[in-house]
Amino acid sequence: MTSHQIRQSFLDFFRSKDHLIVPSAPLVAKNDPTLMFNNSGMAQFKDFFLGNGTPPSRRIADTQKCLRVSGKHNDLEDVGFDTYHHTMFEMLGNWSFGDYFKKEAITWAWELLTEVYKLPKERLYVSVFEGDAKDGVPFDQEAWDLWVPIVGEERIILGNKKDNFWEMGDTGPCGPCSEIHIDLRPQADVDSISGKSLVNNDHPQVVEIWNLVFMQFERKADSSLIPLPATHVDTGMGFERLCMAVQAKMSNYDTDVFQNTIKVLEKLSGKTYGSDEPFTDIAMRVISDHIRAVAFAITDGQLPSNVKAGYVIRRILRRAVRYGYSYLGFSEPFFHKLIPVLSEQFKDVFPELTSQEEFVTRVILEEEKSFLRTLESGLKRLDIIMTALKEKETNVIAGDEVFELSDTFGFPVDLTALIAREKSFIIDEIGFQDALAAQKARSRQDAAKEATDWIELRESDGVEFLGYDFEETHSHIVKYRKVKTKTGDEYHIVLDRTPFYAEMGGQVGDTGTLHFNVHGESRVVNIIDTKKENDLFVHISKDKNLDEALQNAGIVVAHINEERRNKIKANHSATHLMLSSMREVLGTHIGQKGSYLNDELLRFDFSHFSKVTDEELKKIEDRVNEKIRENIPLKVMTNVPIQEAIAMGATATFGEKYGDFVRVIIFDPEFSFELCGGTHIPSTGEIGVFKFISEGSVSAGVRRVEAVTGEKALEIMRQQEETLVQLKDLLKGPKDIVKAVENLLEERTQLQKRIEALENEKIQSLKLHLLDKVKSYQSFNLIIEKVNVPSADSLKQLSYELREQVENLIAVFGTEVAGKPQISVFIAENVVQSSGLNAGNIVKDLAREIRGGGGGQPFFATAGGSDASGLDNALEKAKGLF
């Protein structure tokens, strides 16, 4: 079977068992503060297990793009070294939400593996949870009883809490699991060592392929367990490992999932995979794995950058490029050349890559180029470090130098170690680990956030958002909790219905108040922000001591800050008009790559490869303002089937997860037609006016514009006007300000020239005067003098001019420029060579006298200081040095 058929058979099998087949959620996690990337099939269904939403069907199956390179699951360092862990992989899964349980999950898994895929039964092992006395969870008798008649006791392994008990997080749903492992070794090996003894022992051919999780408990914040009212099934099978098993290969990389990419790599590098050259093979595995992670992350909206999720992607990309550089001889960009084969391979499964092929390729190319430059400057820096160490006669590169190379220069540690080794140096591994640990501790502290359990006050089946139509609702508090953050304590409050928009799709959350009575007295709680946490709308308050009030609140009048919201609405609608105008002016390739808007401004990132010129910005601005003046009424369509909306011409943003039914925002169907959950003004006239305030680059292939509307635009224009008025006053009211400023600049240039000429004259006469003071001393000519020069630069000029007339010169000058002492030391090159004197060292020594510091080269160095009264001492000291 080909990998395509294997994937399809999985989906077909579960469709035949009444499962709804859904698409993969984007690789990049949205609306989940605990997760940067989806790292398992269940991530997109979390809310259904937490009871915050209702699934479209109680049985679901899919293939999910997963990335395990950060947080709880991080397999990065194994990838390439072993043959069955990937950064990005597909997880095939089937789910029951309060529907079937262990019996069906187990029998279907077995049926699929042995009857559809025809995997040999005698090569399969299963594990069952043995129980944990400390936790008070019993042995999973039910799973044992189900497996025994299928595989027999001798093929069952008992697993401990680490391997066989799954938890969503520190709190939340959890339960025992049953894994299925396969032994793919050659028969001779199987005959000599039993596969059972190798399960869960990191053997590359005895691997876990499928994990069946049975959720039946909930973990509370005090770590106690209570049974869940409804039980669920969550299974995950590694697609690439399944392909290895079905295609009877010894490595995931030998399957058709990776072979296409490896073939291209072989061709580009002229090296052969499997040629017994350990690092060639590792490099090809690393690269053919990493290109998938990088390509799909960019496709789903996560561009490489310097922070957070973007940094994770950048690191993966750099790891691949550096393996190519070190072991496959690629000193020019190559990584982006793998995109076409990947795009072709996945065009039916994840077409989002194919439709953005050019964009993804260019982003990777730009990243590669800049990293290759980094590699070069890192190599130079490493050279300097090693030369300095040689002088000190040691061959150990200090831990913090290694850390600095990796942290600041993006220079990978293993590369540092490798190059060091080649030059007979070693790195201080322990020192490096210490530096790394110190940094991790710092960032952990930064992220520290502690939350109590939710305190549930009433039943609810999800929040009703009424903020599209109302500024105020009468609501009830469903639950709340307290959260400690770096900026103080917060209350998180959930209501059954709310007018507060929770930050989403770039639009900031609402602020406002909650009014209610407690024991007959009226209370007001200030809401400073509203955020989405999965499907919950969390109202955030920094007010103190709310517990008593929240617990006893009656009907809550939830009221948003309308003035602020109206400005936000105008900015959101303006963003839509702007996007359509951009597509008209710049081309239809303009895709949204990020958006942020609040009551002050709107910011928009988009794919475009060159600077947007002033001319183009003006055109876009004009077009938007034209549409504002047309005063086009808003048309909202809700519950439109997504396919229909797309067919009507709505634009969807890649990496956003849309439901089956979407909301469409239209300002003139011919002009602006967008899928959007945000809030909008009733007609475009309310925007007032639209004005760009900046345009720039964010990263390769992505530009950013910022703009303002309405009152804010007026305010900014007024500020500019005021600046002009002030300028005019300063210039004594000329008719033409521009001409007046040009005249001033011209005058300035002329004056500058005259000053330079005068200074030069002064230095020339000073030089003549100083020539008399040169004394010959031993084999060189020495002058040490306090001089009066116009600028610190003059000391250099003076020294260089003297050099032309005096051989074997050593010149030390001190001066005061604007109250600050300056010292220069000049030593003729041949004196440096013959005497070993070093101007840099000498000036550092002298600088102490003027309470300053400095440096430079062996033949010329300067220092500045803060204590001019020490200048004479410094020069006196200099006399003693020669």
Ligand code: ATP
């Ligand atoms: P392992 O112990 O092999 O790392 P796991 O216990 O981390 O696996 P689960 O979290 O149970 O795995 O994930 C379910 C399935 O996903 C596994 O049975 C395996 O087939 C697959 N899988 C897990 N991690 C990876 C990975 N990094 N690359 C490829 N497949 C993976």
Ligand code: MG
């Ligand atoms: Mg793992």
